[in-house]
Amino acid sequence: MRSFEHYIDGTFSAGTQQFESVNPATGETWALMPRAGAEDVDRTVKAAHRALSDPAWRNLTATQRGKLLYKLADLVAANAQTLAELETADTGKIIRETSAQIAYVAEYYRYYAGLADKLQGAHLPIDKPDMEVWLRREPIGVVAAIVPWNSQLFLAAVKLGPALAAGCSVVLKASEDGPAPLLAFAKLVQEAGFPPGVVNIITGFGPDCGSVLTSHPLVSRIAFTGGPETARHVMRNAANNLAHVTLELGGKSPVVVFGDADLDSTANAVVAGIFAATGQSCVAGSRLIVERRVKDQMVQKLAAKAKAIRIGDPQDRATEVGPLATARQRDHIEAVVAQSLSAGAKLVCGGARPEGFAKGFYYSPTILDCDGVNSPSAEKELFGPVLSVLSFDGEQEAIRIANDTPFGLASGVFTSNLSRAHRMVRDIHAGIVWVNTYRAVSPIVPFGGFGMSGTGREGGLESVLDYTRTKSVWLRTSDDPIPDPFVMR
Ligand code: TXE
Secondary structure, X not given: OEEOOEEEOOEEEOOXXXXXXXXXOOOEEEEEEEOOOHHHHHHHHHHHHHHHHOHHHHOOOHHHXXXXXXXXXXXXXXXXXXXXXXXXXXXOOOHHHHHHHHHHHHHHHHHHHHHHHHOOOEEEOOOOOOEEEEEEEEEOXXXXXXXXXXXXXXXXXXXXXXXXXXXXXXXXXXXXOOOHHHHHHHHHHHHHOOOOXXXXXXXXXXXXXXXXXXXXXXXXEEXXXXXXXXXXXXXXXXXXXXXXEEEEOOOOOEEEEOOOOOHHHHHHHHHHHHHHHHHOOOOOOOEEEEEHHHHHHHHHHHXXXXXXXXXXXXXXXXXXXXXXXXXXXXXXXHHHHHHHHHOOOEEEEOOOOOOOOOOOOOOOOEEEEOOOOOOHHHOOOOOOOEEEEEEEOOHHHHHHHHOOOOOOOOOEEEOOOHHHHHHHHHHOOOOOOEEOOOOOOOOOOOEOOOHHHEEOOEOHHHHHHOOEEEEEEEEEOOOOOOOOOOOOO
């Protein structure tokens, strides 16, 4: 059996406790993972805090920090296949997706590497004589970065990249579900040459690891990706250290299809939106809202595509849908589909475990017609391969249904009418709108949601500034004595 270690203060260690990690494709234990408890977390945060003021890190120029990030990017690119195989083994995400995604993660580190020496302070045109005022832009401090099991290297990159570009130190907590790729990635961090303590990578469970980390008094910044319930814990914990918090919490993203769209092209985008990553994607387009006059046509096209999807071993390049990451996740999806059918939703396809995969955590690509029904599948984030179909007549109804959710992460609009596309973009309540496309990402573009989908943005220039704080410096240039001390200047 393989075993993995924490990376704390520049050293690898198995820790005092371990837990077993299961391969979701087989349901069998394949690796032992270290389990961080409160003492390990405390030691790790202290190491990160010490590293902040260690001359080996603090005295690096921004350009030198950028060079370390470029080196890390090259190492990620060179090791993408190995990391992808580990992620696939530990989470069940298909190898086609993990290998492409991790290769692209290198571009995220390159983007942040290039930004490191462009984070400028400012000189202010102060409205007082004999005074020079400028802003220093400084690293915000120790960052607690917490990620879930899906897209771990990607979700880590959008936190680590800007944090390191800004000069922070980081404690990255990998999910207890499938931490192997991030623990292996720690070797690349060490090889890139980041000084000890600047990047620490641990894993563990919510109560004894995540909670301790997010409430630690030496943590100044929390970047969290996960579910809304956990996010509430994180915010409550952050009340202890008053850390700056950003949250990325998934959604119930609408895909609005008008009858004037190219329906074949749109069907491919809808399939990519809901069945890629076996639906375990924060931006999953899980609500299809289709104009009534083309609904049957669209559903037929989608059902044909869903039934033809190749379910299989996630390590096989031919596989298109693999298992869910955990049995818990599969059971949750099964339960919500059953509730939805009882509520009156009609099963178009799927709705069961596929035959021939008894050992793994598989669930067939599923389409539910939820028109006119209060279907839980159309309201809750399932985080699985389940598409709920709703229909509309006219733009106003489309917008009303699209926005009828407390979430607001992503959305899609499919139409050939340009002015309608602009109106939809304006009126949709979501942090991302894809028009005639779906599930495109880039380091250059901010990513994040409205409402219950979280707060703050990852990616883009904004996200790097969010790992800095400004210091306003006032310098008096006059040699005259300070005048009346009882009047504010
Ligand atoms: O996430 P959790 P789970 C949604 C999705 C999924 C549901 C639950 O609907 O079914 O959330 O998933 C750490 N303090 N998303 O249970 O628990 C935990 O160890 C600090 C959407 O896996 O939020 C892990 O590292 N940290 C989402 C991380 O939080 C704590 C992605 C995420 O776990 C903690 C994931 C605590 N008290 C789930 N408790 C998206 N944005 O796409 C747990 N953690």
